[in-house]
Amino acid sequence: xxxxxxxxxxxxxxxxxxxxxxxxxxxxxxxxxxxxxxxxxxxxxxxxxxxxxxxxxxxxxxxxxxxxxxxxxxxxxxxxxxxxxxxxxxxxxxxxxxxxxxxxxxxxxxxxxxxxxxxxxxxxxxxxxxxxxxxxxxxxxxxxxxxxxxxxxxxxxxxxxxxxxxxxxxxxxxxxxxxxxxxxxxxxxxxxxxxxxxxxxxxxxxxxxxxxxxxxxxxxxxxxxxxxxxxxxxxxxxxxxxxxxxxxxxxxxxxxxxxxxxxxxxxxxxxxxxxxxxxxxxxxxxxxxxx
Amino acid sequence: xxxxxxxxxxxxxxxxxxxxxxxxxxxxxxxxxxxxxxxxxxxxxxxxxxxxxxxxxxxxxxxxxxxxxxxxxxxxxxxxxxxxxxxxxxxxxxxxxxxxxxxxxxxxxxxxxxxxxxxxxxxxxxxxxxxxxxxxxxxxxxxxxxxxxxxxxxxxxxxxxxxxxxxxxxxxxxxxxxxxxxxxxxxxxxxxxxxxxxxxxxxxxxxxxxxxxxxxxxxxxxxxxxxxxxxxxxxxxxxxxxxxxxxxxxxxxxxxxxxxxxxxxxxxxxxxxxxxxxxxxxxxxxxxxxxxxxxxxxxxxxxxxxxxxxxxxxxxxxxxxxxxxxxxxxxxxxxxxxxxxxxxxxxxxxxxxxxxxxxxxxxxxxxxxxxxxxxxxxxxxxxxxxxxxxxxxxxxx
Numbered sequence: 001x002x003x004x005x006x007x008x009x010x011x012x013x014x015x016x017x018x019x020x021x022x023x024x025x026x027x028x029x030x031x032x033x034x035x036x037x038x039x040x041x042x043x044x045x046x047x048x049x050x051x052x053x054x055x056x057x058x059x060x061x062x063x064x065x066x067x068x069x070x071x072x073x074x075x076x077x078x079x080x081x082x083x084x085x086x087x088x089x090x091x092x093x094x095x096x097x098x099x100x101x102x103x104x105x106x107x108x109x110x111x112x113x114x115x116x117x118x119x120x121x122x123x124x125x126x127x128x129x130x131x132x133x134x135x136x137x138x139x140x141x142x143x144x145x146x147x148x149x150x151x152x153x154x155x156x157x158x159x160x161x162x163x164x165x166x167x168x169x170x171x172x173x174x175x176x177x178x179x180x181x182x183x184x185x186x187x188x189x190x191x192x193x194x195x196x197x198x199x200x201x202x203x204x205x206x207x208x209x210x211x212x213x214x215x216x217x218x219x220x221x222x223x224x225x226x227x228x229x230x231x232x233x234x235x236x237x238x239x240x241x242x243x244x245x246x247x248x249x250x251x252x253x254x255x256x257x258x259x260x261x262x263x264x265x266x267x268x269x270x271x272x273x274x275x276x277x278x279x280x281x282x283x284x285x286x287x288x289x290x291x
Numbered sequence: 292x293x294x295x296x297x298x299x300x301x302x303x304x305x306x307x308x309x310x311x312x313x314x315x316x317x318x319x320x321x322x323x324x325x326x327x328x329x330x331x332x333x334x335x336x337x338x339x340x341x342x343x344x345x346x347x348x349x350x351x352x353x354x355x356x357x358x359x360x361x362x363x364x365x366x367x368x369x370x371x372x373x374x375x376x377x378x379x380x381x382x383x384x385x386x387x388x389x390x391x392x393x394x395x396x397x398x399x400x401x402x403x404x405x406x407x408x409x410x411x412x413x414x415x416x417x418x419x420x421x422x423x424x425x426x427x428x429x430x431x432x433x434x435x436x437x438x439x440x441x442x443x444x445x446x447x448x449x450x451x452x453x454x455x456x457x458x459x460x461x462x463x464x465x466x467x468x469x470x471x472x473x474x475x476x477x478x479x480x481x482x483x484x485x486x487x488x489x490x491x492x493x494x495x496x497x498x499x500x501x502x503x504x505x506x507x508x509x510x511x512x513x514x515x516x517x518x519x520x521x522x523x524x525x526x527x528x529x530x531x532x533x534x535x536x537x538x539x540x541x542x543x544x545x546x547x548x549x550x551x552x553x554x555x556x557x558x559x560x561x562x563x564x565x566x567x568x569x570x571x572x573x574x575x576x577x578x579x580x581x582x583x584x585x586x587x588x589x590x591x592x593x594x595x596x597x598x599x600x601x602x603x604x605x606x607x608x609x610x611x612x613x614x615x616x617x618x619x620x621x622x623x624x625x626x627x628x629x630x631x632x633x634x635x636x637x638x639x640x641x642x643x644x645x646x647x648x649x650x651x652x653x654x655x656x657x658x659x660x661x662x663x664x665x666x667x668x669x670x671x672x673x674x675x676x677x678x679x680x681x682x683x684x685x686x687x688x
Binding site for chain 2: 251
């Protein structure tokens with residue numbers, strides 16, 4: 001029984017990282033209908049930036065994180081402004097290819113600039129700090145990741161539901177031309193969306209970094225976050241988070257009781273299944289464009 | 292008219308022959324240069340092992356600055372294959388058929404190496420010190436390939452033997468990477484267990500890109516082992532040991548030589564690596580061996596990039612090709628591949644910063660005619676990444 005509960009707890013912990021990445025992807029998708037495959041590497045470069053601040057400038061972790069969050073937001077806005085907005089006659093496929101291109105450039109840059117050897121980022125909570133409750137191990141870092149994921153989910157949900165800016169973002173996704181007609185500066189909205197998304201993704205990166213940092217560290221969380229976002233319906237923030245936790249728990253139970261070898265692919269098998277049974281995802285209500 | 296024709300023919304022949312230097316000289320060898328090829332991941336998931344070809348590069352620069360070999364400089368052609376066998380094959384073919392390489396040195400990884408093994412054998416291009424201890428490189432042995440890295444299989448056997456015979460362990464679990472590297476370790480561990488009339492209590496496969504390792508640790512814990520052999524990547528091994536200790540999963544961890552850089556492992560586990568026992572294919576980074584100190588001072592300090600670290604992967608790049616330099620020296624000024632291979636076959640009792648190297652003339656079916664090293668020793672990580680030598684050199688055969 002202890003093993004079963006430990007697997008659930010581990011699944012929730014893993015799911016929190018997926019949830020943050022899933023949320024970040026959903027934010028951009030909600031306004032542009034583009035899955036951003038550079039999401040992981042945007043978080044990666046922010047994490048290495050924080051590491052650089054901590055190791056070379058010798059500033060406090062809190063200040064370094066604050067500057068890094070600002071860096072993440074600026075990076076997202078910058079990429080949108082300098083690269084994506086310049087795409088001529090953009091269509092979704094073209095934009096996806098551009099995000100893959102950005103992903104490769106950022107990954108290459110991090111490998112070149114910071115090297116490929118594993119590192120750990122100094123952080124007030126150690127990677128293996130935790131407590132044992134009734135034989136169940138709970139990592140403090142995992143608790144912090146869980147809190148961050150739930151915090152962002154609630155804040156973003158309220159933001160999209162009740163704020164003017166959130167409404168403008170929704171309008172931009174549903175009909176960009178109509179949004180412009182009613183006075184929404186859609187370019188600015190897109191830029192802000194990328195900034196917010198980058199910040200949310202960077203949180204995942206920064207919380208992974210105290211354990212092990214290496215240039216490929218965001219690959220798996222990004223893919224699983226994307227899988228969760230697809231399962232959740234790509235436009236639903238709570239959907240992405242719930243799906244991320246489901247994915248984390250299923251992966252852990254599957255690895256523990258069925259096959260550890262196929263643990264990684266189970267996420268993608270679930271996506272195929274969900275897309276076959278409910279193509280719009282488990283939690284999304286799709287807006288239908290009327291002619 | 293006839294004289295004129297002869298003259299035209301002479302000029303034409305001279306012109307044509309200027310494009311075919313290989314007709315008279317050995318491929319990749321000129322009056323002043325020897326062209327050596329290598330590859331290794333500078334990007335991608337295995338990029339941490341990319342320090343191996345960079346170490347080789349520093350070593351060759353040092354050789355050149357000390358006069359080269361019989362008046363020739365080594366020209367080192369290294370490319371980034373991203374640990375992708377398709378890229379390895381394309382890159383090796385391009386260099387071999389485009390530039391013309393005399394011999395290959397090092398080359399990181401089992402899968403990339405296996406992608407070019409047959410190609411180089413067919414062309415009979417010498418290859419010394421692939422950076423892998425997989426048995427597939429010497430079984431069956433091939434004339435052109437000289438392996439320096441002790442076999443993973445033998446290393447795993449030594450580790451498990453030590454656990455059972457010296458430490459009295461009875462329940463051995465094996466965590467292995469689900470590829471050639473991991474499976475070679477698994478095979479060696481199972482052989483040792485079988486020879487002691489035992490079986491493993493758990494065999495847990497890892498994929499290279501697995502980042503959530505808690506399910507693997509749970510599997511290991513469920514088996515209640517008193518020793519866990521880790522044949523996975525250094526990053527994964529660090530996570531497994533760190534999380535296990537936090538979970539109060541109290542067992543003896545042992546691991547492969549790729550995880551024997553204790554200063555590094557201790558740093559990324561925040562001290563949790565203390566107590567782990569590994570095999571090692573050469574000296575440890577803080578070794579007091581004079582040759583190690585010399586290499587560090589004259590090669591690493593002089594040629595390594597600022598971000599480079601004097602870690603096991605860097606100096607492994609030296610260790611794997613030290614015998615190649617011995618072979619080139621012994622082959623003499625009149626260098627051909629055949630002479631070089633013969634010189635390599637005559638290497639006996641060579642000692643650099645790795646185990647003793649011995650080769651013998653090629654003999655079909657005798658893997659030790661091409662597997663130059665068969666010794667390892669065990670070390671244990673102490674506080675602050677210091678190491679304690681547990682054994683002398685042990686034969687891995």
